[in-house]
Amino acid sequence: MSILKKLSEHIRQKGLRATLGKIWxxxxxxxxxxxxxxRDLVTPIPPHKLRPYTPLRLETxxxxxxxxxxKHFGDRVGTMAELANEGHTGHMYLNEDGDAVAFIWGSKRNYHDRHYYGCWFPVKAGEFFEFGGEQIRAYWGTTLSVDFQLNLWKAMADQGCNKVVxxxxxxxxxxxxxxxxxxxxxxGRIMNVYELFGRWRLYRETRYSGSRLDALRKPTPAPVAAEAT
Structure with a gap:
């Protein structure tokens, strides 16, 4: 498909304003x-309503x-091999055909994300940096998103870590x-990533107080008053 056809199709689906914003x-x-x-590695996770999934095989x-x-992440094969050679801890989940359908990584040392954001993420003693967690669409909304984190936390705790960042x-x-x-x-920290003309990147850390995520939290149900007898 030519660039003009792709542009026309995007405008038809998303609208002109959204298309211009994406181009900008x-x-x-x-x-x-x-x-x-x-997060610490020992506090139990809150209850959830995620659906179960067909058992998968975990491999380092x-x-x-x-x-x-x-099969499912064809453009990542080289990246995965590089990360493993660098000594980071990676878990993948294989289906019955031996294809990876999900993965997640952890690093005990300062992590240079040269494959995506291009910046350094510092890691303190006792912490590990979690990154790259992803699963194919078929497993969205399942407990796999919980399990692959819990399994990585256990593996990193066995390496002496007590906190995930x-x-x-x-x-x-x-x-x-x-x-x-x-x-x-x-x-209360934000890593700001600025990109100019698709070529140059700048990085700056800023801080904030309070919460940026309160609007996403589900409200706590109000207690129901007991009726008088």
């Missing part, structure tokens, strides 16, 4: 706010078995709701 962000200027979150990612990403894009509402559901807390 991609080719001129964009700003992403990455909210720092944290290595440079040798990264080929399992070929990560960042989440402020406009990624589903991911923010997942963090709230998992019991994460805001650190």
């Amino acid at each position: 962000k991609h080719y001129v200027f964009s700003h992403q706010e990455l909210i720092w979150m944290e 990612i290595t440079a040798q078995n990264a080929i399992a990403f070929g 990560d960042v989440c894009e402020y406009h990624n509402i589903p991911a923010l709701k997942l963090h709230i559901r998992m019991g994460y807390k805001e650190q």
Whole structure:
């Protein structure tokens, strides 16, 4: 499909304003706010209503078995092998055909995200940085999003960690709701990523007070008063 046909199709589906906004962000200027979150590794997670999923096989990612990403994450095979060679801890979940359908990573040291944001994420002693958690669409809304985190937390606790930290894009509402559901807390820090003309990136950390996520939290039901007898 030619560029003009793609542009026309996007305008038809999303509208002119949304299309112009996407062009501006991609080719001129964009700003992403990455909210720092944290959680201890022992507090139980809150109750949830996620649906179950067909059992999968968990394997630690290595440079040798990264080929399992070929079917559903074909463009990530090399990246997965690189991360494994760098010594980060990665878990992948394989279906009955041996294809990876989900993955997640943890790093005990300062993490340089050269594959996506391009910046450094510092990690303190006792912490680990969680990144790259993803699953194919068939598993959205299942307890896999909980299980792959819990399993990574256990693996990192066995390596001496007592806290998980990560960042989440402020406009990624589903991911923010997942963090709230998992019991994460805001650190009051934001990593700002600025991109100019699709070429240059600038980074700046800012701080805030209070919560940026209160609007996403489900209200606590008011207690029902007992009727007089």
